[in-house]
Amino acid sequence: MALIKSLHARASELANSKAQVDFLSSGMFEKGGAQTFKEILDEHDQFPLKPGKLKIFQVNLGYMCNQTCKHCHVDAGPDRKEIMVKETMLQCIEVLKSNEIETLDLTGGAPEMNPNFKWFVETASQYVKEIIVRSNLTIIESNDTYRQLPEFFAKHKVRLISSLPFYNADKTDRQRGKGVFEKSIKALIKLNAVGYGKPETGLIIDLVYNPTGAFLPASQHSLRKEFKQVLKEEFDICFNQLFCITNLPISRFLDYLIETENYEDYMYKLIEAFNPMALEGVMCKNTISIDWTGQLFDCDFNQMLNITLDYNAPQSIGDFNIHKLNNRIIAVNQHCFGCTAGAGSSCQGSLL
Amino acid sequence: MGAYYESNDLRKFGKIADYDKELADKFFEWYGAVFEEGALSAREKALIALAVSHAVQCPYCIDAYTEESLKFGIDKEQMMEAVHVASAIRGGASLVHGIQMMNKVNKQEM
Structure with a gap:
C-alpha cells in the first residue's frame, strides 16, 4: 500500500482549486457534450437553486489531519498548516449567539487538531442545540493529547460522525491508510465504553x-x-446510523479518477443517476460552510473549489447576515452531481 | 463497422424503449422489482447476477454486476468464487451430457 501524499505536498496541478474548476467545466462538458449541472437544473425548473432555512453552521477548523485518505475532498494531511485562529472562532461564537441556528458542525482535516478545539466546543455548546464533530476516529489513538477525547465528547454530548468505509481492514486501509481500520476499531470500542452508540445514553455516533x-x-x-x-x-461494537456518502469528483478523488481513467465514466454515472427528488434535500439548502479564514461558502465542497458565495451575499463571518444569506443564489458546478445521484448524498448520508 | 460490443452501449440500454416503449417499460419495471430486497438481500442478488453474467457471457452484465458487487463491499475472493460456481455449472452441464452419449452408445453398440 503506497504512502499517500496530499496534492499540495506533491505540488500537483490539481492542488489549485481553479485548475479543478476549469477541469470540471471543460472536456466532456464542453458544448455538445454531457449536460452540465446548471442545464439539468434548468430542465427541472430548479435554476437558480435557492436555500431554505439555515440549520447547520459548518465550520472547517483547518486542513491539518493525521491521515491522508486517498479520496479526501479537502486534500487534508499532516503537511497542511491552514488552521482557524481563536479570533475567527470568536466571530463564529458571536454569530451563534445572535442567530437561531440549531447545529454547529465541526469538520477539517481532523478538527480535534485545532489547538482551540475544546475551548470552541465548550463555548459554542451554550448557543446551539447540537454539536457535530466529524471525527476520523484514529485521532483518538494517535497520541496522548487526544486519548481523553471520548470523555470530552461525552461530557458535551457531542454527536460524532465518523468515516469507516467498510467493516474490514482491506477496504478501509486501502482508502484511508495502513492500520486505520485497527485504530478505528480501538477508538470505537472506547467510544462505546463511555456510552456512544448505546440507546439509553443519548450519545450518538453515526x-x-x-x-x-x-x-x-x-x-x-x-x-x-x-x-x-x-x-x-x-x-461487539454498536453505533447509531450508517450514512452512505457519494465521493464527489474534486481534489484527491478527482485526481484518482483522472489517474485511473475513470473520470468520464464516473461523471456519466453521476449524471445518469440524477434524481430531482434528491435535489429537494441537498445540504447547501440548509447549511453554510465557513473556512479556516472565516470566509463563507455554500458547502464544504464549494469551499475546497473556492467557489465563492453569490456576490450579493455576505462573504465573511464578520459580515454574517442570515437574511441576506437566505436570499442568496447557491453556486453550482459539475461536482454537484455527486449530491443528487441516486438516493442523493449529503454530510448526513442519503437524502431519500 | 465498429466492434460488436461497445462498453458505452450499456449506458444506452434505456434507448431500447425508442422502438417499443410499452414492452421496454414493462421490462425495466420488472427488472427493478427483481433486484429489490426480498427474501434474498440486494447483496445476495448482486452476487447471483454476477455469476449468471459469466454463465451467459454478457460483457455488459459483467461490467454492471462487478460494479454492483463492489458497491456492496463484496470482495475479490467472493466474486471469483461466484465466477467459479457459474463456470462449474457450465462445465458440469456439458459433462453431464456425456451420460446421454453413453446411453446412446450402450443402446446402439453390440
Missing part, C-alpha cells in the same frame, strides 16, 4: 460509508444492516 473506488454507494438500508451485524458479531 458511521459513514463511502465507496472505495470509482462507483456509487449501494443502498444505505442494506449496508447499514451488514455493518451493524458484522461490527457487533466481530468486535
Whole structure:
C-alpha cells in the first residue's frame, strides 16, 4: 500500500482549486457534450437553486489531519498548516449567539487538531442545540493529547460522525491508510465504553460509508444492516446510523479518477443517476460552510473549489447576515452531481 | 463497422424503449422489482447476477454486476468464487451430457 501524499505536498496541478474548476467545466462538458449541472437544473425548473432555512453552521477548523485518505475532498494531511485562529472562532461564537441556528458542525482535516478545539466546543455548546464533530476516529489513538477525547465528547454530548468505509481492514486501509481500520476499531470500542452508540445514553455516533473506488454507494438500508451485524458479531461494537456518502469528483478523488481513467465514466454515472427528488434535500439548502479564514461558502465542497458565495451575499463571518444569506443564489458546478445521484448524498448520508 | 460490443452501449440500454416503449417499460419495471430486497438481500442478488453474467457471457452484465458487487463491499475472493460456481455449472452441464452419449452408445453398440 503506497504512502499517500496530499496534492499540495506533491505540488500537483490539481492542488489549485481553479485548475479543478476549469477541469470540471471543460472536456466532456464542453458544448455538445454531457449536460452540465446548471442545464439539468434548468430542465427541472430548479435554476437558480435557492436555500431554505439555515440549520447547520459548518465550520472547517483547518486542513491539518493525521491521515491522508486517498479520496479526501479537502486534500487534508499532516503537511497542511491552514488552521482557524481563536479570533475567527470568536466571530463564529458571536454569530451563534445572535442567530437561531440549531447545529454547529465541526469538520477539517481532523478538527480535534485545532489547538482551540475544546475551548470552541465548550463555548459554542451554550448557543446551539447540537454539536457535530466529524471525527476520523484514529485521532483518538494517535497520541496522548487526544486519548481523553471520548470523555470530552461525552461530557458535551457531542454527536460524532465518523468515516469507516467498510467493516474490514482491506477496504478501509486501502482508502484511508495502513492500520486505520485497527485504530478505528480501538477508538470505537472506547467510544462505546463511555456510552456512544448505546440507546439509553443519548450519545450518538453515526458511521459513514463511502465507496472505495470509482462507483456509487449501494443502498444505505442494506449496508447499514451488514455493518451493524458484522461490527457487533466481530468486535461487539454498536453505533447509531450508517450514512452512505457519494465521493464527489474534486481534489484527491478527482485526481484518482483522472489517474485511473475513470473520470468520464464516473461523471456519466453521476449524471445518469440524477434524481430531482434528491435535489429537494441537498445540504447547501440548509447549511453554510465557513473556512479556516472565516470566509463563507455554500458547502464544504464549494469551499475546497473556492467557489465563492453569490456576490450579493455576505462573504465573511464578520459580515454574517442570515437574511441576506437566505436570499442568496447557491453556486453550482459539475461536482454537484455527486449530491443528487441516486438516493442523493449529503454530510448526513442519503437524502431519500 | 465498429466492434460488436461497445462498453458505452450499456449506458444506452434505456434507448431500447425508442422502438417499443410499452414492452421496454414493462421490462425495466420488472427488472427493478427483481433486484429489490426480498427474501434474498440486494447483496445476495448482486452476487447471483454476477455469476449468471459469466454463465451467459454478457460483457455488459459483467461490467454492471462487478460494479454492483463492489458497491456492496463484496470482495475479490467472493466474486471469483461466484465466477467459479457459474463456470462449474457450465462445465458440469456439458459433462453431464456425456451420460446421454453413453446411453446412446450402450443402446446402439453390440
